[in-house]
Every structure is written in C-alpha cells, then in structure tokens.
Amino acid sequence: MxxxxxxxxxxxxxxxxxxxxxxxxxxxxxxxxxxxxxxxxxxxxxxxxKGKEELCLTMLKDRFNDLVAELEKVALKIQDPADAFTQFITVSVEYTKRHRELILAQGREQGFTFGIDVKKRFFKNQRRLVEMIIRKGIDSGHFDDCNVREAAKIVTSMIRGFVLSIVVDPENLFQPDECARFMLRGLLRRKEQ
Amino acid sequence: MxxxxxxxxxxxxxxxxxxxxxxxxxxxxxxxxxxxxxxxxxxxxxxxxKGKEELCLTMLKDRFNDLVAELEKVALKIQDPADAFTQFITVSVEYTKRHRELILAQGREQGFTFGIDVKKRFFKNQRRLVEMIIRKGIDSGHFDDCNVREAAKIVTSMIRGFVLSIVVDPENLFQPDECARFMLRGLLRRKEQ
Amino acid sequence: MxxxxxxxxxxxxxxxxxxxxxxxxxxxxxxxxxxxxxxxxxxxxxxxxKGKEELCLTMLKDRFNDLVAELEKVALKIQDPADAFTQFITVSVEYTKRHRELILAQGREQGFTFGIDVKKRFFKNQRRLVEMIIRKGIDSGHFDDCNVREAAKIVTSMIRGFVLSIVVDPENLFQPDECARFMLRGLLRRKEQ
Amino acid sequence: MxxxxxxxxxxxxxxxxxxxxxxxxxxxxxxxxxxxxxxxxxxxxxxxxKGKEELCLTMLKDRFNDLVAELEKVALKIQDPADAFTQFITVSVEYTKRHRELILAQGREQGFTFGIDVKKRFFKNQRRLVEMIIRKGIDSGHFDDCNVREAAKIVTSMIRGFVLSIVVDPENLFQPDECARFMLRGLLRRKEQ
DNA sequence: AATGAATGAGATTTCATTCAT
DNA sequence: GATGAATGAAATCTCATTCAT
Structure with missing residues (x-):
C-alpha cells in the first residue's frame, strides 16, 4: 500500500x-x-x-477554464486587432498542442449529451471572443466590414480542425502565424500595396 | 427467410x-x-x-472514394481558381452534411491505428486537391504567391472543423460561400477596389 | 455450447x-x-x-397472478362463508409453502420502490378478497357484524407472517385449519349469550 | 480528534x-x-x-433483549389473561413501530445462517410468553381449552406480519386492540351455547 | 446461405476490510 | 486509540464473435 x-x-x-x-x-x-x-x-x-463521467468532465472543465482565461487576456489586452487575432489563434493552437485531451471536447460519447453544458459554455466563449476581436477591428477601421458571426464560426472551425489533426493527422498541423496571415489578407492578389 | x-x-x-x-x-x-x-x-x-472493424472501414472507404471523386471533378474541371476554391469547400461541406458518418474519420478508436491507412489516403488526397487549386490560381495570376502547403492545411482544417461541428456544436456551422469569400479576400481592409 | x-x-x-x-x-x-x-x-x-430486476419481477408477477386466480376461485365459488374463509387461508398457506419465492414480496431491496406496483396490486387483491368473504358472511347472518377492514388486515398479516416463517423460523408454521378455527370462533355469530 | x-x-x-x-x-x-x-x-x-455482521447482530441482540424484557413484564405482571393478551400484542406492535430495525430479524442475508441463534432465541421467547398467557387463561377459566402451541404460532405470525407491513405495505397495519379483540372472541370461553 | 442462442472477456461500480501513519 | 487512503473481490451488465442447427 x-x-x-x-x-x-x-x-x-x-x-x-x-x-x-x-x-x-x-x-x-x-x-x-x-x-x-x-x-x-x-x-x-x-x-x-464519482465515476468515469465525473472524472472526465472535471478534467475538461479545468482545462477549458484555463484556456478561456488565457484567450480572454488576449482579446482584452492586445490593442491592435491584427495582433490580437494572430495571438488568439496562436494561443489556441499552442495550448491544445500541450493539452491534447481537449479533443475530448469533440467526442460524441454517451449519446450527444455528454458534458454538453461544459462544452457549450466553452464553445460560446470561444466564439464570443473572436467576435469581439473582429468587431473591434472593424470599429477601428483596420478590418473591412463583414459578417462578424460567420467569420467567427470559420475561425473557430479552423481551430477545432487543428485540434483534431493533432491526434488524427499530424501532418496537417498548420503554423498559427501563417494561418493568421491568410485569414487577415486572403488568397486573392492585391493589386497594389 | x-x-x-x-x-x-x-x-x-x-x-x-x-x-x-x-x-x-x-x-x-x-x-x-x-x-x-x-x-x-x-x-x-x-x-x-470479417468483423466490426472491417465493416466500418469498408463503409468509410466507399464514402471517401465517393467524395474524393466529386472533389477531383471540381479541382480538374472548373477553370476559374476562385470558383474552384469556393466549390471545393461547398462540396466538402454539403457532402458531409449528407453523410455524417464521415465524422468517424475523426475517431481515435482502438488506439491510433484504427483505419489509419484509409484515413491517411483520404487526407492526403484532400490536401493534394486543395494544393492543386491554389497552385493553379497562383500560376494564372489570380492568387498571390504564398506558402501553398500551409494554405492547404488551413483549408482542410477548416473543413474538418466543420464536420465536427455538425455533431458537436451545430450552432457553429458556417455558410460555405461566406467561408470561401473570407479565405479569398481576407479580413483586412482593402484600400481601394 | x-x-x-x-x-x-x-x-x-x-x-x-x-x-x-x-x-x-x-x-x-x-x-x-x-x-x-x-x-x-x-x-x-x-x-x-433486461436485468436482474426484470428477471425477479417477471417471476414474481407470474406467481402473484397464479395465486390471485386461485384465491379468487375460493372467494367466489364457495358458498358457505366459514368454508370460504378456511379455504382462503389454506390455499394461501399451501401455495406459499410450494412457492417460497413469494417471500420476495416482502423484501425491502432497492430502496422501497422495488416492484412496488406488482406487490401493491397483489396486496390490494388479497385484502379485497378477504373483505368480500367476511362481508358475505355478515350479510348471510353467519358472521357477527364487525370492522371488516380491520379484520382483513389482521388476516393478511397472519398469512404474511406465515410466509416469512417458512424461511426464517420454520418451527412457527401453524396449521391452516387450526388458524381458521381460531379466527372463526371470533367471527361467527354466537347463537345466545 | x-x-x-x-x-x-x-x-x-x-x-x-x-x-x-x-x-x-x-x-x-x-x-x-x-x-x-x-x-x-x-x-x-x-x-x-469485528465486522459488519457482528455489528448488526450486536444491535439486534440488544433490541431483542429489550423487547423480551418488556414482554416478560406484560406476561408476568398482568393478572387478567385478556388484558395480558391485549397488552402483549400492543407492546409488540408499538415497539416495532418505534424500532423498525427489527425487520432485520426477518432478513435472509448471508444464506440462512445469519444471526440464526440470536433470532431463534427471540422467536422461542416470543412463543413461550404467548403460550404462558394463554395457558394461564385456560387454567383460570377465562379461555376455552385449546391447542396452545398452535394458538401461539398464529399470534406470533400475526405480529410478524405486522412488522413486515410497516415497511412493505403500510396500508395493512391493523389496530392492536382490534386485533386482540378478534383473537379473544375466539379464545374466550363461551358461557352457554 | 442464414440464424440466433450462447459464450467469455471486459467494462463500470460498490464495499467490507486492512493497515501505514 | 483513531484515521482514511487503499485494496481486491465481487456485482451487474454489454457485446463482438462463434457455431450447432
């Protein structure tokens, strides 16, 4: 013993x-x-x-709270919207590389209801913060006016896809700064700059 | 009987x-x-x-072949790179909405080895086709020169994130055309156009 | 196999x-x-x-239905109230001697709710039939007027006590006819006093 | 501490x-x-x-000794046999209502051997006291001559049935005085008939 | 070719009991 | 004496797979 x-x-x-x-x-x-x-x-x-579920959720909750706290710092403290945007992606990506267990947030175990509150809260926060950054960018004239809600969904999807790839297809892991650059500037050629 | x-x-x-x-x-x-x-x-x-695993993998393989065939058509037949890009995302998204079983491709069942070949082949094909579209765009002068490999990873991550959201967070499903627009044009304000 | x-x-x-x-x-x-x-x-x-509970309850239900059917025959078919009363006790006692599993009806397993419906239905039926016999006896002038409800409770308690004793204290098993004799002497109308 | x-x-x-x-x-x-x-x-x-079993049995033994002491008082001190009889049932019933743990005496835990000595001793005492009361009643001319042994079994069964009902079917709890009245009418000598 | 009864290994969970501190 | 972390055995239940028919 x-x-x-x-x-x-x-x-x-x-x-x-x-x-x-x-x-x-x-x-x-x-x-x-x-x-x-x-x-x-x-x-x-x-x-x-109390059981497997509680064990798993406790672990997840800890992780989520941690990550959201870090992301909140980025969204609130960094003035330049492009910087904030880049940092948001970088932090998300680096954090999940260190904490692969976050892929559990993606599971469909136990029917669809497993840990649904914990996850939903995180997802909502994640979206909210991205929207905040983008809106600030538009207000300050750095970003084009756009459909903020849609943009946020796209960004969070990208991050979610990254998390998955860590475990399932590690060759697919992108560089966060490259990712931010693409999102900020787009693929289309800019005529002059 | x-x-x-x-x-x-x-x-x-x-x-x-x-x-x-x-x-x-x-x-x-x-x-x-x-x-x-x-x-x-x-x-x-x-x-x-032979068993559960073979059954699942056979099903996945069928699905993947199907989808890759459709995507290949898009990448090869559509001339305008921006159109091809948009269509690639749209087809990917619509197909997985119709065939939710593709989320299985994301599973980590049976350790990491479950269906690894089947998945890897699909992932590679997916990336290859995106790269092909982007490279065509650069060659034809429609797209800026860029790190093609990274761009492809970002796009496939985004699609993968979409697939997941179908099951896990349906509020997060983006519109494929909006998504394509963002990727093509970026968030930053364009000075004149 | x-x-x-x-x-x-x-x-x-x-x-x-x-x-x-x-x-x-x-x-x-x-x-x-x-x-x-x-x-x-x-x-x-x-x-x-489906599980232990269903197995147990299925078995109990079968038994209860069986016994209630037999008791109903006694209560309805036998004309003389004293005979019916004696037979009721005899049948109850003999049946549970053959089917000791009925003591399960007495259990407090799984909190107090285990099989509660099945049991309650049986208990109610048991009481109802005793009351019917006694009331008939009063109406026909064989039995003294009395608190029928209480009398029925006493009789069913006695039977329940017998069932328990089978397993827990076999020395305590009474003869059903002696039992009936005792109970009847209290119920029968006294010709003169 | x-x-x-x-x-x-x-x-x-x-x-x-x-x-x-x-x-x-x-x-x-x-x-x-x-x-x-x-x-x-x-x-x-x-x-x-020493363990769960000893703890439970010690507790039961205490309870039984207590109850037997009370019942002994009734059987020995009350002169009138009908009163003694009534009191015996009343005390038994009231005591077990206050000490529901006595239903444990009814359990069949651990095969049949659990606490068998403790229980047997109690059961024997219980029967002995009822027999004593009835015999006194017969000797003093208050009760009809009868099979004392059987009568005692019937009475203890009734009480045992009551104990069970406390937990399993509370609607079935009879009034102790009504119960005694019923039993007595069968035991009391009839002056003429 | 087809069935479905049966198996056996393994999952989660509970709990009386032990023992280092 | 007293604690409570830890164990190990056993319980209920699930399920991929096999095989007599």
Whole structure:
C-alpha cells in the first residue's frame, strides 16, 4: 500500500485520466487503464471521483477554464486587432498542442449529451471572443466590414480542425502565424500595396 | 427467410452500418443494432464482413472514394481558381452534411491505428486537391504567391472543423460561400477596389 | 455450447431465479448464481431478461397472478362463508409453502420502490378478497357484524407472517385449519349469550 | 480528534447502525454510511466490532433483549389473561413501530445462517410468553381449552406480519386492540351455547 | 446461405476490510 | 486509540464473435 496524500493522488489520477482519455477517447479509455497509469487500484479511483463521467468532465472543465482565461487576456489586452487575432489563434493552437485531451471536447460519447453544458459554455466563449476581436477591428477601421458571426464560426472551425489533426493527422498541423496571415489578407492578389 | 442476392445483402448491411455508426460512433454502435437495421441476423453480418472493424472501414472507404471523386471533378474541371476554391469547400461541406458518418474519420478508436491507412489516403488526397487549386490560381495570376502547403492545411482544417461541428456544436456551422469569400479576400481592409 | 430452444432456456432461467432468489433474497442472489443453476453463461441471462430486476419481477408477477386466480376461485365459488374463509387461508398457506419465492414480496431491496406496483396490486387483491368473504358472511347472518377492514388486515398479516416463517423460523408454521378455527370462533355469530 | 470514552463511541456506533440498517436493510447499509452517521472513521468501526455482521447482530441482540424484557413484564405482571393478551400484542406492535430495525430479524442475508441463534432465541421467547398467557387463561377459566402451541404460532405470525407491513405495505397495519379483540372472541370461553 | 442462442472477456461500480501513519 | 487512503473481490451488465442447427 503505497501511501500518498489525498491531494497528490487526485492530481495523479487527473493526470493519468488526461493522457488516457487523450489517447483512446472517452469510451476507449477504461478505468483500469487510468488506474494503472495513476499507480492506484481501480477501486481507488472512486474515492476521488464519482465515476468515469465525473472524472472526465472535471478534467475538461479545468482545462477549458484555463484556456478561456488565457484567450480572454488576449482579446482584452492586445490593442491592435491584427495582433490580437494572430495571438488568439496562436494561443489556441499552442495550448491544445500541450493539452491534447481537449479533443475530448469533440467526442460524441454517451449519446450527444455528454458534458454538453461544459462544452457549450466553452464553445460560446470561444466564439464570443473572436467576435469581439473582429468587431473591434472593424470599429477601428483596420478590418473591412463583414459578417462578424460567420467569420467567427470559420475561425473557430479552423481551430477545432487543428485540434483534431493533432491526434488524427499530424501532418496537417498548420503554423498559427501563417494561418493568421491568410485569414487577415486572403488568397486573392492585391493589386497594389 | 427473405432471400436476397448476396450483393443486395451486402449493400443493406453497409447502409445500416453507415446510419448506426453515424448516430452512435464506432464504439457506441453495436453489431446487433446494425443487424437489426439491416434486417439480417447477427451471425449473418459475419458472412459478409470479417468483423466490426472491417465493416466500418469498408463503409468509410466507399464514402471517401465517393467524395474524393466529386472533389477531383471540381479541382480538374472548373477553370476559374476562385470558383474552384469556393466549390471545393461547398462540396466538402454539403457532402458531409449528407453523410455524417464521415465524422468517424475523426475517431481515435482502438488506439491510433484504427483505419489509419484509409484515413491517411483520404487526407492526403484532400490536401493534394486543395494544393492543386491554389497552385493553379497562383500560376494564372489570380492568387498571390504564398506558402501553398500551409494554405492547404488551413483549408482542410477548416473543413474538418466543420464536420465536427455538425455533431458537436451545430450552432457553429458556417455558410460555405461566406467561408470561401473570407479565405479569398481576407479580413483586412482593402484600400481601394 | 449446449443448445436448447429459447423457451426452454427462459423456463430454466426463471426456475433457477426462483430458487436462488428464495434462498438468498434479492440482493443476496447474484446473476452468477442464477446462471450457474440454470446451466447457462452469465451473459446468456441478458438475452432473456433486461436485468436482474426484470428477471425477479417477471417471476414474481407470474406467481402473484397464479395465486390471485386461485384465491379468487375460493372467494367466489364457495358458498358457505366459514368454508370460504378456511379455504382462503389454506390455499394461501399451501401455495406459499410450494412457492417460497413469494417471500420476495416482502423484501425491502432497492430502496422501497422495488416492484412496488406488482406487490401493491397483489396486496390490494388479497385484502379485497378477504373483505368480500367476511362481508358475505355478515350479510348471510353467519358472521357477527364487525370492522371488516380491520379484520382483513389482521388476516393478511397472519398469512404474511406465515410466509416469512417458512424461511426464517420454520418451527412457527401453524396449521391452516387450526388458524381458521381460531379466527372463526371470533367471527361467527354466537347463537345466545 | 473528538475524544470520547470507549463506551460512548460504542453506543454512537450502535445507534448509527440501528438507523442505517433500518433504512436500507442489511446489504443496503454500508459501513461508510454507518461511520458517517456515527461521526467516526470507517476504520474506527473495526475497533469496536469485528465486522459488519457482528455489528448488526450486536444491535439486534440488544433490541431483542429489550423487547423480551418488556414482554416478560406484560406476561408476568398482568393478572387478567385478556388484558395480558391485549397488552402483549400492543407492546409488540408499538415497539416495532418505534424500532423498525427489527425487520432485520426477518432478513435472509448471508444464506440462512445469519444471526440464526440470536433470532431463534427471540422467536422461542416470543412463543413461550404467548403460550404462558394463554395457558394461564385456560387454567383460570377465562379461555376455552385449546391447542396452545398452535394458538401461539398464529399470534406470533400475526405480529410478524405486522412488522413486515410497516415497511412493505403500510396500508395493512391493523389496530392492536382490534386485533386482540378478534383473537379473544375466539379464545374466550363461551358461557352457554 | 442464414440464424440466433450462447459464450467469455471486459467494462463500470460498490464495499467490507486492512493497515501505514 | 483513531484515521482514511487503499485494496481486491465481487456485482451487474454489454457485446463482438462463434457455431450447432
């Protein structure tokens, strides 16, 4: 019986969960796998979390709150809209590279309702912040007037596609700054500049 | 015993698989569910497919071949690069809306190896076609010179993000033509046009 | 793989369930025990019943319907109220001696709601029939006027106590005719006093 | 660390056990629940009792001794046999209404051997006291001669049925005095007939 | 070719009990 | 004496796969 403090064990479990869920998805990850990685017995997991779902959601919530906080900083603190835009993509991309477990936000496990509140809140925040940046750009005259709502959807889709690719198709990972450049300037030739 | 031709049964099974996998994901879909929907016995499935994995992959392969064929038509037949670009996104988006089972391509079931070849081939083709369109645009002077490889990654990520959103966050579905417009023109204000 | 017909298996399972539940109570009986006794695999049970609860309730319902049918015959067909009363107790007692699983009706498993509808219906019927017999006796002048409702509760309690004793304290099993004799001497109208 | 005397802790535990077992049954009650209610650690329980079974049986034994003492008083001190009889039923019924944990005496947990000695002793005492009351009634000329053994079984069954109904079918609870009245009319000697 | 009863391995979860501190 | 983290066995249930018919 390898004794540890409660807090230590909780952290070990969350960490093991994070890796295991990332690698195998929600259903693919078994409590046994998580327990083994955490160096604890299977029953022990249930001392800290009511069940698989709670374990997964706790981990996700932590991550989301973290990321949203970082993104909020970018959207609020950076004055230049183009810079803010670039940073938003960069931070999103770098964060999810460090925390691959965020792909779980994409899962369709347990019917469609799994963690739906947690996810919905994150998605809404993500969109809201992109819209804020773009609107600021339009107001300040840096950006063309445009359909802000649509633009935000496109940007968040792109980021979501990046997250997926990390796990599923790593050859497809773009450079965040290149990505921002494209979005800002477009593909069409500019006649003179 | 409702006699059908072998080919007919195979088709029925593939169709049932398609719907069931779409609705429940790979692990959530059970062979019994597929059998019931196909109007065949559980054992019968194994006369046509070696197992669940083969069944799923066969279905995916069919779908991918189909979609790639359509996309190839767009990339090859449409002369104007901007039109081709717009059509590429539109077709990708519309096709996956009709065939939600393509989200399976995103799954991480069975470790990372599940259907890896099938997916990789599709991803490569997808990227190849986008690159082809963009390169044509640059060559013909319609598009600015740019990092073609990166641009293609960004576009495919965006499409992949769309596919995911269908299931996970339907509020996030963008309009394909708006999307194309943004990619083509960018966000930054154009001084004169 | 010991092949049997579906109906045969179902019967075997119900029979095994009956004995196992009787001997160990609802919680004490495990699906493994039932499966072993039925000569089937644990998973096999779930082909025939959705779960432990359904298995148990199906078995109980069958039994209750059976017994109520027999008791109804007694209450309706026997003219003499004293005879009907005696027979009611005798049949109840003999039936539960043959079908000890009826003690399950007494369990408090799964909180208090387990099989509550099934049980409540039986209890109500049991009371209703006793009341009917007593009321007939009063109307025909064989029985003293009395609080019919209370009398019925007392009789059903007595029977319930008998059922329990079968399993818990077999030395306490009374003779049904003696029991009826005792109860009747209190119910029969006294010619002169 | 809330220091208490050993005896105090023991009492707290027994009290917690009593309530928890009453509410959830033997298997439904967990050691953790009992510990929490007692305001003691899980491990602490094992300092006072060897295990769940011993804890439960100790509690039952206490209860039984208590009740038997009360019933003994009734049987020995009350002169009039009809009064004694009525009081016996009343006390039994009221006591079990206050101490629902006595239904545990009815359980079939752990096969048939659980607490068998404790229960048997109680059952025997219960029967012995009823027999004593009836025999006194016969000897004093208040009661008809009858099969005392059978009569006692019937009475204890009735009480046992009442105990069960408390938990399982509360609509079935009879009034103890009505019950006694019914039983007595059958036992009391008839002056002339 | 086709069926569907049956299996067996593995999933999540619960819990009495132990034991290092 | 006392704690509560940890264990391990067992429970219910699911399901891809097999195979006698």
């Amino acid at each position: 390898n004794r540890r403090s409660s807090a230590e064990s909780r952290k070990k479990i969350l960490n093991a969960a994070l890796i295991t869920f990332s690698d195998h998805g929600y259903r693919g990850a078994s409590m046994r796998m998580i327990a083994e990685r955490a160096g604890i017995s299977v029953g022990g997991l249930y001392l800290y979390f | 409702n006699r059908r031709s072998s080919a007919e049964s195979r088709k029925k099974i593939l169709n049932a698989a398609l719907i069931t996998f779409s609705d429940h994901g790979y692990r959530g879909a059970s062979m019994r569910m597929i059998a019931e929907r196909a109007g065949i016995s559980v054992g019968g499935l194994y006369l046509y497919f | 010991n092949r049997r017909s579906s109906a045969e298996s179902r019967k075997k399972i119900l029979n095994a369930a009956l004995i196992t539940f009787s001997d160990h109570g609802y919680r004490g009986a495990s699906m493994r025990m039932i499966a072993e006794r039925a000569g089937i695999s644990v998973g096999g049970l779930y082909l025939y019943f | 809330n220091r208490r005397s050993s005896a105090e802790s023991r009492k707290k535990i027994l009290n917690a056990a009593l309530i928890t077992f009453s509410d959830h049954g033997y298997r439904g009650a967990s050691m953790r629940m009992i510990a929490e209610r007692a305001g003691i650690s899980v491990g602490g329980l094992y300092l006072y009792f």
